Amino acid sequence: MAKLILKYEDRVLKEVPVATGIVKIGRTPDNTVVIDNPAVSSHHARIFRDADNFILEDLQSTNGTLVNGQLVSRHTLKNGDAIGIGKHTLVFQRADKEEVAAAESGPSAEEPVLPELGGTVFLDTKAQRDLMAKITAQAAEQKAAPGAAPVPKAAAMVQPAAAARVGVLAVLAGKADQSEYRLEAATSIIGKSDTATIKLKGWFKPKVAATITRKGETYVITPLGGSPQVNKQPLKDRYELKDDDILEISGLTLQFSLKG
Amino acid sequence: MRLRVGAATDVGQKRSLNEDAYASNPARGLFVVCDGMGGAAAGEVASQMAIETIQSYLNGTPPSGKPGGDTGGYMERTVRLAEAIRASNRAIYERAQEDRKKAGMGTTVVGAWIGDSIASIAHVGDSRAYLWHQQKLEPITEDHSLVQAQVKAGLLRADQVEESKQRSVLLRALGQEPSVEVDVSEIPLRPGDYLLLCSDGLTRVVTDAGLARAIDTLREPQRICDYLIETANHNGGPDNITVVVVYVAGTFWQEVWNWLRG
Numbered sequence: 001m002a003k004l005i006l007k008y009e010d011r012v013l014k015e016v017p018v019a020t021g022i023v024k025i026g027r028t029p030d031n032t033v034v035i036d037n038p039a040v041s042s043h044h045a046r047i048f049r050d051a052d053n054f055i056l057e058d059l060q061s062t063n064g065t066l067v068n069g070q071l072v073s074r075h076t077l078k079n080g081d082a083i084g085i086g087k088h089t090l091v092f093q094r095a096d097k098e099e100v101a102a103a104e105s106g107p108s109a110e111e112p113v114l115p116e117l118g119g120t121v122f123l124d125t126k127a128q129r130d131l132m133a134k135i136t137a138q139a140a141e142q143k144a145a146p147g148a149a150p151v152p153k154a155a156a157m158v159q160p161a162a163a164a165r166v167g168v169l170a171v172l173a174g175k176a177d178q179s180e181y182r183l184e185a186a187t188s189i190i191g192k193s194d195t196a197t198i199k200l201k202g203w204f205k206p207k208v209a210a211t212i213t214r215k216g217e218t219y220v221i222t223p224l225g226g227s228p229q230v231n232k233q234p235l236k237d238r239y240e241l242k243d244d245d246i247l248e249i250s251g252l253t254l255q256f257s258l259k260g
Numbered sequence: 261m262r263l264r265v266g267a268a269t270d271v272g273q274k275r276s277l278n279e280d281a282y283a284s285n286p287a288r289g290l291f292v293v294c295d296g297m298g299g300a301a302a303g304e305v306a307s308q309m310a311i312e313t314i315q316s317y318l319n320g321t322p323p324s325g326k327p328g329g330d331t332g333g334y335m336e337r338t339v340r341l342a343e344a345i346r347a348s349n350r351a352i353y354e355r356a357q358e359d360r361k362k363a364g365m366g367t368t369v370v371g372a373w374i375g376d377s378i379a380s381i382a383h384v385g386d387s388r389a390y391l392w393h394q395q396k397l398e399p400i401t402e403d404h405s406l407v408q409a410q411v412k413a414g415l416l417r418a419d420q421v422e423e424s425k426q427r428s429v430l431l432r433a434l435g436q437e438p439s440v441e442v443d444v445s446e447i448p449l450r451p452g453d454y455l456l457l458c459s460d461g462l463t464r465v466v467t468d469a470g471l472a473r474a475i476d477t478l479r480e481p482q483r484i485c486d487y488l489i490e491t492a493n494h495n496g497g498p499d500n501i502t503v504v505v506v507y508v509a510g511t512f513w514q515e516v517w518n519w520l521r522g
Contacts, residue, residue: 022360050364057363060438073437074364122297122366122433131406132431135413185333187446193376195335208377211448214333222448224377237394237450 002054002094004047006033008087018054018092023047025085026059039063039086047077047092054092056083165258167212167219167241169198174252181254183219188212190249191225200250209250212241217258226250261377261449262509263289266481270489272461273497279303280459280502281311281367289374290318291504293387295459297433298356298365306352306367306435313348314341314371334444338380341373342442345382345434352435366435370401370457372506379447379455384440385433388463390471391447392454397472400447403460404432422464451510454481458488461499465492481505 002018016023016033024031026043035044041061047054054077058065066084067075075081083090167183181188181198188197191208200209206225213220219241221230228235228249241247247254265286271278279296281304294310296303318340331339348369356362368385381389386403402408406429410416421427434440449455454475462471466488474491478484484505492501509515 048360048363055364057357059357121428122364122430122436132409135409135415138413138415185335186338187335187378187448189376189378191376195376211378213446213448222450224448224450238448 002092004033004083005091005093006035007089007091013088018047019049021048025090033090035085035088037086037088040088044085045083053077054094056081056092061085165217165260167214167217168257168259169247169254170257172246172253172255175201176252182259183212183214186214188214190252198252198254200252202251205250210235219256221247261374263374264481264507264509265291265505266483266485267291267502267504268482268485268489269500269502270493270497272500273493275500277304278500279307279367280461280500281307282457282502282504283311283315284504285315286506288318290315290371291374291455291457291506292369292371293457293459293502293504294367294369294434295385295387295461295500295502296365296367297430298362302356302362302365303367305355305362306365309352309355310345310348310367310369310434313351314344314369317344317347318373332444335378335380335446337373337375337378338382338444338446341371341380341382342444345369345371345384345442346440349384349434349440350438353438356435364436366433368430368459369434372455372457374449374455374506377449379449380444381447382442382444384442385430386460388458388460390456390458390468391449392456392472392475393450393452395472395476397456397468397475399468400445401443404443405430427464428460449508451508451514453508454484455506455508456484457504457506459500459502461497461501462488462492462503464498465495475505479507481507 004016004018006013023033023046024043025033025045027036027040028042043059044061045056045058045065047056056075056077058073063086064071067081077092079094081092083092168180169183170180177199185197189195189208190198190210192200192205193207208224209226210221210223210228220238221241222238223235226249230239231246241256243257245256247256263286265284267282267284269278269280269282281294283290283292292311292314294307296307298306356365368387370383370387370389372389373380381400383389383401384404386405389400391398391400406426407416407421407424409431411418411421432440456471474484474487478487485503488503489501
């Protein structure tokens, strides 16, 4: 059996049972819990049951809904949660045995506790923030500790965006509409295609001769048509471009370099 | 560029409903897999809504000119695919708000839109995309799941993921918030490549090596899909299983060459 205790500055105004139906909270009389206060939206929030959980949902109210002081849009209620709506507080109480036991033992410091469910579940915003903060903090701790595990690769690869250099293809020979091309995009196309960065002109030129994909300062060229060459070697498959590589493609000779 | 396509979905061994959904449209080069969640058939509604809204959004006339705002250096097709996914997120979110029975419904999504030899890939959640290139399987997407975040932070080893109690907790899904962040990437496709999209009902019970072996041995997209569904069911089929396989066919002579080499 679950209930809500409506309070105004420590004064209990009333108790509302929460069963299977939907509990609507708002200023207008059609709500289950009416809070007549200008800070409360006409339909402010609602609580409904989803399997074994009670879910609180803010109905895009003007002033928002808080749970234990944090703004939420959607929240799975736990015993003792204090829902703040305007200056009023609704305390959620649920007297299930397991629920009380869980609340007393408290969450383990080691691992975030989440309900074990069969199906896929979505972590709501607040819980997500808390968990992610915990994960980040733990990772930082591990890194700081002497003799700790090596820094995870993903973290080591993160570089400040400002320091990133951009790949440039300078035209050494052949007809092109620019003397050099800055490869700012995630994918740059060399070909006849309308979307090409480096446009090839002529009847027999391929629509897409090659693409250059960028990941940070790594540029990988993938041959897709024609017979491109890098440093006089035929390009058979993907190739990571290095400074001063000479690229020959459909009558164009281009030199690659990374520039700041 | 010619594409050969296979697709299959199955309820699995443990569930009574199939809440996965997919779209396979070779003519448009558009492929989408969604894995719905939420009780009382709501997950089914969410995944179906995502499939439909994404397709109708992309079938609509594109806004004239270049897409406005910061495109992050991505191609127009990539930007539009991400927009379509965000539009479907809004649609599902709004439906969930209106209908109490649908409250909390959501879905994952992984989509590929192929054109000009480049696949625009976008995803939210733990449905995945892989590229099979030169005999190797490469993951394209990174799950938006709690366990993946823990692995990335160095708090969980990759081999512990399956045993984690929080295996199914997603950090991102469609329909949960008014707006959603969509991850995108652009993958050049060469003749002989395979693109594989799937729900976690497959990857939970078939390893990456198993996926690679199926592609390498069977080669024909529909046979790969059917075999993978069978394998997932054989391995317990704990969840709904969906897989879409796209083969990038070359010219006639390239095909002959590949056949001779294979």
